Amino acid sequence: MKKLFALIKINRILATLALIALVMTGYMLWARPYQLNWGATGQEVKQSMPGDQLDPNPEFFATRGITIAGTPEEIWPWLLQMGYGRAGYYGYDILENLGSPRGIHSADSILPEFQQFKVGDGVPISAVANMIFYAIEPNQYIIWTGMNHVGSFIWALYPIDESHTRLVSRIRWSFHWTQPSLLSLDLFTEFTDYLAVREILQGVKGRVENQIEPMAKLNTEFVVYVMSALIFIVTLCLLLIRPLTWNKWLTALAGGVAWLVTWYAPVSIWVGVGLELLVLWRICIPQDFYTKHKLGKTG
Known part of the structure; x- marks a missing residue:
């Protein structure tokens, strides 16, 4: 437990809370009025x-x-x-x-x-x-x-x-x-x-x-909705346990935006799928990807 608490620094907690507040503000001001009516x-x-x-x-x-x-x-x-x-x-x-x-x-x-x-x-x-x-x-x-x-x-x-x-x-x-x-x-x-x-x-x-x-269409939609919520949750968890950087914070924000768009925006669900794939790509690329890429260009 001590190791877990050591991983979660106060700045990560504050950054995560700020991000959640920002996403929830988007929900309250845009998504909620739309979905209620x-x-x-x-x-x-x-x-x-x-x-x-x-x-x-x-x-x-x-x-x-x-x-x-x-x-x-x-x-x-x-x-x-x-x-x-x-x-x-x-x-x-x-x-x-x-x-x-x-x-x-x-x-x-x-x-x-x-x-x-x-x-x-x-x-x-x-x-x-x-x-x-x-x-x-x-x-x-x-x-x-x-x-x-x-x-x-x-x-x-x-x-x-x-x-x-x-x-x-x-x-x-x-x-x-x-x-x-x-x-x-x-x-x-x-x-x-x-x-x-x-x-x-x-x-x-x-x-x-x-x-x-068709049942297949409805099941596909359901899976997409679940995955978009899970991806957002994963980005929040990673924000808490990994060293805090602007790239990671923006990736988590993108996860929140992808969730809002997938669930509530009056657009094709496949727009949300595209956003979710981009977030997944950002999550999965190696942490030193950009550093190596820049060094390669310099060399």
Whole structure:
């Protein structure tokens, strides 16, 4: 342990904290506002929705939406049957359906056995988490809430015309600052919820419109997201244990930027992959690469 503490000098700690603060500033000022309102119109963000009263002053308030070529009646069954061990979530099944008794794949058809729920019935979110149906208004909206009726997850349908409907999701909750176990889940959700909900919306749209995304594509995206986060974490760890230089600090900063772009930027995921490969290259090149290169030129 003494050797470990000897490796971590105070200047490295300060440099790492400064870098984390800089990346989190980018998240708060740019990525968070974008991801909280992905796909939603200004009117949808401002309008009141059923279930808002469950957390009138939330710390996390996300409204997201998507247009689907279908009627509310066509979309409704796909929403009602969602859940772990039920139809799944139509997204990153490799994580969301892990261990599900119904298998790893989300349903690609309507399941009659999951169409008869009533208010108060449970909604299994994962193998260890549950919510309940707070309200069910057929072909209009579903509200999930916590077991103690705190917070809300709303799925609402708004017809545009005879053949198109807006599917709008809204999440409202407050962080559990005095409960570390719940706070860790809150923070995990803060950063990852956008990826999951966006894919749920797209998954419902794909099923209604009969254009389901290939599982291989979704699994590839999931791996890329995980790798981008891991690369950023690795750069932070290296910043702590290696001698501090501007090159290493900038490499770690690039890792943070690559993570933000990969997860939140409205660009192709392959742009993020390119940035991650550049960061990996910077991590893997020998520490004396530039010195030798300069000496070679001089010679």
